[in-house]
Amino acid sequence: MQHVWQIADAVTHGELTAEAACEASLRAIAARDPEVSAFITVSGEYAREQARAVDKKRARGEALGRLAGVPVAVKDALVTRGVVTTCGSKLLAGYVPPYDATVVQRLLAEDAVIVGKANMDEFAMGSSTEHSAFFPTKNPWDRARTPGGSSGGSAAAVASGMVPAAIGSDTGGSVRQPASFTGTVGVKPTYGRVSRYGLVAFASSLDQVGPIANDVRGAARLLDVISGACAHDMTSLREPPTATEALAHGKVNGLRLGVPAEYFADGLSAEVRTSIDQALAALTEMGAALVPIAMPHTALAVATYYVIAPAEASSNLSRFDGVRFGVRAKGRSSLGELISATRALGFGAEVKRRILLGTFVLSSGYYDAYYGRALAARRLIAKDFEDAFTSIDAIVSPVAPTAAWKLGELADDPLAMYLSDAYTIPASLAGLPALSVPVAPTPSGLPVGLHIVCRAGDEGALLSIAAAVETRYPPRLAEGA
Amino acid sequence: MITRDEILHLGKLASLPLAEPEIAALSKDLGIILGHVEHVLTVSAAASAPGAAHGAGSLDALRADTVTPGLSHEDALAAAPETADGGFSVPTFVSG
Numbered sequence: 001m002q003h004v005w006q007i008a009d010a011v012t013h014g015e016l017t018a019e020a021a022c023e024a025s026l027r028a029i030a031a032r033d034p035e036v037s038a039f040i041t042v043s044g045e046y047a048r049e050q051a052r053a054v055d056k057k058r059a060r061g062e063a064l065g066r067l068a069g070v071p072v073a074v075k076d077a078l079v080t081r082g083v084v085t086t087c088g089s090k091l092l093a094g095y096v097p098p099y100d101a102t103v104v105q106r107l108l109a110e111d112a113v114i115v116g117k118a119n120m121d122e123f124a125m126g127s128s129t130e131h132s133a134f135f136p137t138k139n140p141w142d143r144a145r146t147p148g149g150s151s152g153g154s155a156a157a158v159a160s161g162m163v164p165a166a167i168g169s170d171t172g173g174s175v176r177q178p179a180s181f182t183g184t185v186g187v188k189p190t191y192g193r194v195s196r197y198g199l200v201a202f203a204s205s206l207d208q209v210g211p212i213a214n215d216v217r218g219a220a221r222l223l224d225v226i227s228g229a230c231a232h233d234m235t236s237l238r239e240p241p242t243a244t245e246a247l248a249h250g251k252v253n254g255l256r257l258g259v260p261a262e263y264f265a266d267g268l269s270a271e272v273r274t275s276i277d278q279a280l281a282a283l284t285e286m287g288a289a290l291v292p293i294a295m296p297h298t299a300l301a302v303a304t305y306y307v308i309a310p311a312e313a314s315s316n317l318s319r320f321d322g323v324r325f326g327v328r329a330k331g332r333s334s335l336g337e338l339i340s341a342t343r344a345l346g347f348g349a350e351v352k353r354r355i356l357l358g359t360f361v362l363s364s365g366y367y368d369a370y371y372g373r374a375l376a377a378r379r380l381i382a383k384d385f386e387d388a389f390t391s392i393d394a395i396v397s398p399v400a401p402t403a404a405w406k407l408g409e410l411a412d413d414p415l416a417m418y419l420s421d422a423y424t425i426p427a428s429l430a431g432l433p434a435l436s437v438p439v440a441p442t443p444s445g446l447p448v449g450l451h452i453v454c455r456a457g458d459e460g461a462l463l464s465i466a467a468a469v470e471t472r473y474p475p476r477l478a479e480g481a
Numbered sequence: 482m483i484t485r486d487e488i489l490h491l492g493k494l495a496s497l498p499l500a501e502p503e504i505a506a507l508s509k510d511l512g513i514i515l516g517h518v519e520h521v522l523t524v525s526a527a528a529s530a531p532g533a534a535h536g537a538g539s540l541d542a543l544r545a546d547t548v549t550p551g552l553s554h555e556d557a558l559a560a561a562p563e564t565a566d567g568g569f570s571v572p573t574f575v576s577g
Contacts, residue, residue: 097560098560099552303518314495318496324569334572334574335574338572343496344498356488356491356507357518360515369522373525375526375534379530379532381534431534
């Protein structure tokens with residue numbers, strides 16, 4: 001297994017060419033992706049051009065970027081100039097964007113090589129990547145199981161060794177839960193830390209782009225590259241990029257880690273609990289103190305999320321009308337008919353469900369009852385975190401109540417799938433940075449992630465604690481990778 | 482439970498016509514989901530001080546009004562399903 005920083009160092013020092021690193025990644029994709037289905041688009045020629053440009057830059061004696069020659073997969077929710085971007089939807093099948101997302105610009109500016117666009121649940125709505133309009137992605141650890149979602153393609157590409165790192169997006173857990181299910185490191189930064197410009201909008205007050213990598217240091221380097229203020233995103237924090245890689249040294253001695261009882265209650269599987277308890281014991285051996293805390297509004301989180309996120313989605317997705325981009329229903333005589341027929345044709349079942357749910361909670365007579373109260377509940381959940389952080393440095397818990405479930409297992413039970421995000425949603429509602437770092441797998445070998453949440457803006461502490469965990473649970477790839 | 486008529490009304494509001502099998506499935510699924518979502522009805526809208534739930538909402542979102550190049554006309558039209566006379570082509574929507 002090669003890590004992000006190892007490839008970048010080797011390319012920078014002339015021990016490896018970017019072209020060779022790119023070809024190795026494309027070979028791994030050709031060998032493994034037919035089984036895993038992590039990519040919607042493999043951009044071979046586009047990647048080779050970038051790799052050759054990096055090698056030429058070095059040959060000219062120019063300094064190379066922090067991701068020199070590193071092959072990266074990008075979730076298909078981020079637009080890439082000249083490379084098809086579908087967001088997992090038939091509605092955008094064949095759409096070639098005319099510009100790069102800010103995150104993509106920043107990856108390329110640091111000499112990364114984008115090898116393809118990763119599969120995802122349609123418009124990032126889902127927790128299993130089964131809601132992709134094209135095909136489900138399989139978990140590289142057990143191909144009968146889901147890799148999680150919605151950034152399942154990004155996580156599976158990393159876990160199977162096709163790329164050392166990928167970009168995902170996280171609205172209610174869509175980076176952290178797939179990272180947990182695939183044994184990778186996935187970071188959801190503080191809301192506003194990473195630009196959303198060029199990220200196809202799902203729920204704008206929650207969406208945040210984040211890295212998934214095969215080790216903590218790689219995730220830190222990617223975060224440091226993609227973060228920072230952006231003039232095209234008015235919600236981006238007016239702060240310099242993070243500098244977490246230097247802080248990822250793994251010291252937890254003297255830290256107070258809050259353990260919320262609400263995250264260890266009914267619904268948490270015994271095998272996940274065992275893995276998490278072992279990890280917490282390891283953290284105490286390293287000098288951290290575990291502090292029992294209460295997060296009394298946790299039980300409201302999923303309900304709150306499923307008012308706010310669909311409400312925002314129903315508004316954001318109104319832009320898909322078959323006029324300016326995407327597919328269009330044929331043979332319609334009026335504009336209204338054209339728009340309606342295009343949306344009926346292009347959106348999948350889960351997206352329709354959420355648009356209607358959002359339309360319901362925003363409609364006359366229900367707005368105050370549902371949306372107004374959900375906003376109040378969101379503030380109560382955020383206050384739980386504020387109160388907790390007066391006496392602790394970070395909150396630790398499982399990422400998800402179970403390890404990866406079997407493909408199809410929750411397909412007919414949307415509410416059960418929604419509830420599987422119960423531990424990741426609260427930090428999203430509060431806009432806080434959080435990550436998943438691998439701990440001991442289940443007895444049957446399925447990965448399990450530890451969830452860490454820190455204060456707003458404190459990604460350094462987040463990565464530092466994760467690095468400490470990693471010293472006990474070294475990075476592993478799925479068998480055969 | 483959410484009725485068939487309510488589903489059809491929401492579909493109309495969302496410009497999302499629904500086929501018969503979808504209506505039945507959505508009526509069942511949305512009923513179950515709303516059953517859970519109703520937990521928020523236990524919260525008083527006045528239960529917390531108004532304001533954003535996270536820090537980014539308190540930012541001053543204004544910046545200097547500087548003109549910068551945007552998408553070219555060609556690029557903006559390039560992904561449109563149909564174009565005519567240098568614009569997006571749609572069916573007639575104003576008569577007379």
